[in-house]
Amino acid sequence: xxxxxxRAEVSAMTVSxxxxxxxxxxxxxxxxxxxxxxxxxxxxxxxxxxxxxGGSGMIGLVVTNLANPFYSRLALGVxxxxxxxxxxxxxxxxxxxxxxxxxxxxxxxxxQVDGMIVVPAGGSHRHLASDVLRGMPxxxxxxxxxxxxxxxxLVDDFGGAEAVTRSLIEDGxxxxxxxxxxxxxxxxxxxFRGYWAAHEEAGLEPDEHHVRRGLPDVAAAERAAAALLERxxxxxxxxxxxxxxxxxxxxxxxALGAPAALAGFDDFDLADVLGLPLTLASYDADEIGxxxxxxxxxxxxxxxxxxxxxxxxxxxxxxIRYGTDRP
Amino acid sequence: xxxxxxRAEVSAMTVSxxxxxxxxxxxxxxxxxxxxxxxxxxxxxxxxxxxxxGGSGMIGLVVTNLANPFYSRLALGVxxxxxxxxxxxxxxxxxxxxxxxxxxxxxxxxxQVDGMIVVPAGGSHRHLASDVLRGMPxxxxxxxxxxxxxxxxLVDDFGGAEAVTRSLIEDGxxxxxxxxxxxxxxxxxxxFRGYWAAHEEAGLEPDEHHVRRGLPDVAAAERAAAALLERxxxxxxxxxxxxxxxxxxxxxxxALGAPAALAGFDDFDLADVLGLPLTLASYDADEIGxxxxxxxxxxxxxxxxxxxxxxxxxxxxxxIRYGTDRP
DNA sequence: CTGTTAGCGCCTTCAA
DNA sequence: TTGAAGGCGCTAACAG
Numbered sequence: 001x002x003x004x005x006x007r008a009e010v011s012a013m014t015v016s017x018x019x020x021x022x023x024x025x026x027x028x029x030x031x032x033x034x035x036x037x038x039x040x041x042x043x044x045x046x047x048x049x050x051x052x053x054g055g056s057g058m059i060g061l062v063v064t065n066l067a068n069p070f071y072s073r074l075a076l077g078v079x080x081x082x083x084x085x086x087x088x089x090x091x092x093x094x095x096x097x098x099x100x101x102x103x104x105x106x107x108x109x110x111x112q113v114d115g116m117i118v119v120p121a122g123g124s125h126r127h128l129a130s131d132v133l134r135g136m137p138x139x140x141x142x143x144x145x146x147x148x149x150x151x152x153x154l155v156d157d158f159g160g161a162e163a164v165t166r167s168l169i170e171d172g173x174x175x176x177x178x179x180x181x182x183x184x185x186x187x188x189x190x191x192f193r194g195y196w197a198a199h200e201e202a203g204l205e206p207d208e209h210h211v212r213r214g215l216p217d218v219a220a221a222e223r224a225a226a227a228l229l230e231r232x233x234x235x236x237x238x239x240x241x242x243x244x245x246x247x248x249x250x251x252x253x254x255a256l257g258a259p260a261a262l263a264g265f266d267d268f269d270l271a272d273v274l275g276l277p278l279t280l281a282s283y284d285a286d287e288i289g290x291x292x293x294x295x296x297x298x299x300x301x302x303x304x305x306x307x308x309x310x311x312x313x314x315x316x317x318x319x320i321r322y323g324t325d326r327p
Numbered sequence: 328x329x330x331x332x333x334r335a336e337v338s339a340m341t342v343s344x345x346x347x348x349x350x351x352x353x354x355x356x357x358x359x360x361x362x363x364x365x366x367x368x369x370x371x372x373x374x375x376x377x378x379x380x381g382g383s384g385m386i387g388l389v390v391t392n393l394a395n396p397f398y399s400r401l402a403l404g405v406x407x408x409x410x411x412x413x414x415x416x417x418x419x420x421x422x423x424x425x426x427x428x429x430x431x432x433x434x435x436x437x438x439q440v441d442g443m444i445v446v447p448a449g450g451s452h453r454h455l456a457s458d459v460l461r462g463m464p465x466x467x468x469x470x471x472x473x474x475x476x477x478x479x480x481l482v483d484d485f486g487g488a489e490a491v492t493r494s495l496i497e498d499g500x501x502x503x504x505x506x507x508x509x510x511x512x513x514x515x516x517x518x519f520r521g522y523w524a525a526h527e528e529a530g531l532e533p534d535e536h537h538v539r540r541g542l543p544d545v546a547a548a549e550r551a552a553a554a555l556l557e558r559x560x561x562x563x564x565x566x567x568x569x570x571x572x573x574x575x576x577x578x579x580x581x582a583l584g585a586p587a588a589l590a591g592f593d594d595f596d597l598a599d600v601l602g603l604p605l606t607l608a609s610y611d612a613d614e615i616g617x618x619x620x621x622x623x624x625x626x627x628x629x630x631x632x633x634x635x636x637x638x639x640x641x642x643x644x645x646x647i648r649y650g651t652d653r654p
Numbered sequence: 655c656t657g658t659t660a661g662c663g664c665c666t667t668c669a670a
Numbered sequence: 671t672t673g674a675a676g677g678c679g680c681t682a683a684c685a686g
Contacts, residue, residue, distance in 0.1 A: 075393055090385070
């Protein structure tokens, strides 16, 4: 900046003013400065600027697994609103490891991010509490805060699961299997609640023998689905709590030639092309990111105390039916 | 830091030394400092540190479309090696817009990133040239440099397309349709070359009437595939240059009940379950990110001039066949 | 409209 | 082993 100033024959302060579009600079001076900037290929040092003005112009985004399209879409949504606001995004991946999450959050705080959006991996969110982070704004995505207060954006897990299950019941299914991820996960628990509630509403009760929870991956889901379908009293439909489990179930029904109807959470590519009766609770993953971004930015710009403590935004699900009109 | 120093009754300099694991601090002093750090919940200000020591401990990652699993996997790979090295990743999405890319790259440079990995959107890469970026290390991913020199990591687009096409020819196909993305894209051009070369090797020549290039999305691919399949001399197989085009082709064959064999680039979930004859050139998208990360880090740490100017790393493809043993 | 002074929080250098 | 001085590049506050 000193070099630019020298070349334009002004003070560094004037260069600084031109670069921030300060109006109190004469047109001629501005021109000279801009020319010097151009000629020297000068670029303002953002690190130094930030040290002076505070903050960093960055927000942190911590997700559990970027390989899951759900989280990459979420990241895209965050990206969008951040870009509109001229904020940069520091992206971190925890691989569902709590200690790694803790370290990354710590790093982000040290990097002076202006706020962060976290998909929390583990049970305790103590390291995200406002006193630990010195009041740095935090928004949780996809899982609610535990043992602390924070804004969060959730999917309507309960409602979606309920709607899907109800739809199966309305189709006449009375034995509906359940393939679920670990119940320790919020989404797992909520979706199970929805499944159960839909049964209760219809005066039914699920058969515990048809319930398999704690399935970690596609292969486990496939095995569990196969085991259910090979029972003497097999379920006539399977409800799967996420896209990977649905895929496992699809494999199992295909392999066994079993006629079970499938239902699940999360839409996926080519679902329409499978030619299977498939009912899905779908939702807009980008929207979770966008909402989280907006909540965070509000929190960052609002006067402390002017916003409710822990706001909660719930993204609705939509019922999608595929292949039910095909043989 | 001053507060910590006061509490530990040492100078700020000593605190700084403890925090950087400088050995020349007595055990007792170190203990006292660490205790003070703990009690005050002190966290070193990375912005200030970086102003002093230079650099930023961050690398920039610019992708064209994070919603495409290919790029989110690439991002994951970059993330991995960055994390190992204690580097943070600033993630940007261009949506294939060249001017946006230009702006983001400029921002990253201003943010003092230590280097960047870019999936370039457009034709000219002038804004990524080393003189524009003042020698900041740049690695290109998935598309080669144009009009400049830089390290890059590519997929074996030619070889993959050639292998897939050859496999179709060996299956006896003589009329193989081609559904391609815009030829202006490097991958599009290379994959077309591979398709053509496999024909030449076999003493064949593709029928230009069976070639459709410049397809932007799934819907266009579906229409193009349908048009080809409804010709009086329809192709007996279709080669699609990416996963979205393959999906369009699948839709078309399903809708028409056409028996065409399909082949494509990029593996995808549930490909095995479709029950269609499907041959794919698959590759490890994470690996592209990891390699790009490693090349970048080498470039960042190597003495200028000690490394070859423009290194090129090519990720191999693997031939995968699905459903060919099914009716 | 433009410049001077001072300091953001840290670390390199030099001195004790 | 510890501390004091000075400055990284920028900008707020205060002249003029």
